[in-house]
Amino acid sequence: xxxxxxxxxxxxxxxxxxxxxxxxxxxxxxxxxxxxxxxxxxxxxxxxxxxxxxxxxxxxxxxxxxxxxxxxxxxxxxxxxxxxxxxxxxxxxxxxxxxxxxxxxxxxxxxxxxxxxxxxxxxxxxxxxxxxxxxxxxxxxxxxxxxxxxxxxxxxxxxxxxxxxxxxxxxxxxxxxxxxxxxxxxxxxxxxxxxxxxxxxxxxxxxxxxxxxxxxxxxxxxxxxxxxxxxxxxxxxxxxxxxxxxxxxxxxxxxxxxxxxxxxxxxxxxxxxxxxxxxxxxxxxxxxxxxxxxxxxxxxxxxxxxxxxxxxxxxxxxxxxxxxxxxxx
Ligand SMILES: CC(C)(COP(=O)(O)OP(=O)(O)OC[C@H]1O[C@@H](n2cnc3c(N)ncnc32)[C@H](O)[C@@H]1OP(=O)(O)O)[C@@H](O)C(=O)NCCC(=O)NCCS
Numbered sequence: 001x002x003x004x005x006x007x008x009x010x011x012x013x014x015x016x017x018x019x020x021x022x023x024x025x026x027x028x029x030x031x032x033x034x035x036x037x038x039x040x041x042x043x044x045x046x047x048x049x050x051x052x053x054x055x056x057x058x059x060x061x062x063x064x065x066x067x068x069x070x071x072x073x074x075x076x077x078x079x080x081x082x083x084x085x086x087x088x089x090x091x092x093x094x095x096x097x098x099x100x101x102x103x104x105x106x107x108x109x110x111x112x113x114x115x116x117x118x119x120x121x122x123x124x125x126x127x128x129x130x131x132x133x134x135x136x137x138x139x140x141x142x143x144x145x146x147x148x149x150x151x152x153x154x155x156x157x158x159x160x161x162x163x164x165x166x167x168x169x170x171x172x173x174x175x176x177x178x179x180x181x182x183x184x185x186x187x188x189x190x191x192x193x194x195x196x197x198x199x200x201x202x203x204x205x206x207x208x209x210x211x212x213x214x215x216x217x218x219x220x221x222x223x224x225x226x227x228x229x230x231x232x233x234x235x236x237x238x239x240x241x242x243x244x245x246x247x248x249x250x251x252x253x254x255x256x257x258x259x260x261x262x263x264x265x266x267x268x269x270x271x272x273x274x275x276x277x278x279x280x281x282x283x284x285x286x287x288x289x290x291x292x293x294x295x296x297x298x299x300x301x302x303x304x305x306x307x308x309x310x311x312x313x314x315x316x317x318x319x320x321x322x323x324x325x326x327x328x329x
Contacts, residue, residue, distance in 0.1 A: 046287075119315065137172065238324070
């Protein structure tokens with residue numbers, strides 16, 4: 001087998017819809033309060049896509065910016081991977097809609113369904129294909145219109161999520177943002193922790209489903225909470241040990257934006273300075289697959305990275321699934 005090529009980050013971009021859904025708005029929809037939501041999650045508001053916006057529309061805005069940043073034309077792209085649990089349609093892929101919108105006619109593409117871990121799954125897939133020489137570049141996205149699958153009568157879940165998209169262009173032998181580690185895992189015995197039980201082949205949508213709202217997302221928040229704290233810590237530790245680093249070497253942690261209490265408690269145990277953890281869940285809530293690429297693009301936009309910084313991505317979600325990656329900026 002040929003030697004693996006290095007893979008770096010050539011460009012990033014993100015997009016969030018204009019409409020804001022605040023904690024105060026939610027107070028008028030379910031039995032909750034701004035105080036409860038903020039103290040239990042750290043969230044203040046989230047963005048909601050317009051009625052005419054589908055997942056690929058959000059992708060398009062983020063992708064345009066990432067391509068511009070990478071100084072690439074859509075025709076240069078060889079692969080498009082969209083991580084989402086809220087595709088435009090169940091068939092065909094959102095990547096197909098995005099390819100047409102961009103005019104990226106030379107790219108192959110597909111979607112990945114891995115919930116909040118989805119963006120890191122897309123990164124892992126594209127990394128492997130570029131490193132092995134199958135393609136020279138890839139546009140990867142995490143994008144969600146979660147507002148379409150949220151039960152806005154369920155106060156335990158509807159307060160948590162928002163819509164948005166983040167994009168990244170990966171390129172062979174690109175010197176900046178080289179991926180030096182990535183890993184992925186899953187425990188399928190916990191498939192019912194976060195799910196939409198109807199709308200697939202097991203339980204197609206019918207009148208009963210619409211009445212019981214089984215086509216919408218449900219979650220066992222407490223179980224996910226405990227799992228997330230433990231997994232967060234072990235993922236960061238594993239990536240550092242595998243590459244011969246310690247927590248002190250990390251320039252910036254860009255975690256999945258799940259809940260400030262989960263992030264804080266994991267970071268305390270890892271002894272990582274809070275200033276080196278990027279959090280934007282107060283403004284966007286949990287945008288599932290979109291949360292890491294949106295956050296990372298903001299980190300770059302704010303000039304928070306120095307050349308040579310070690311950047312840690314860590315995510316977990318439905319499956320239950322998890323993933324992490326380390327980049328050298
Ligand atoms: C959902 C989550 C915020 C709940 O926080 P928590 O501190 O675990 O709260 P609990 O679920 O124990 O609920 C505590 C109480 O608040 C109530 N409550 C739940 N949601 C509420 C809301 N929006 N407003 C007010 N009260 C609420 C509960 O009914 C419960 O009341 P009780 O004590 O009378 O039974 C937290 O568990 C979490 O963030 N989990 C992970 C989220 C997740 O799965 N994300 C997707 C995957 S990445």
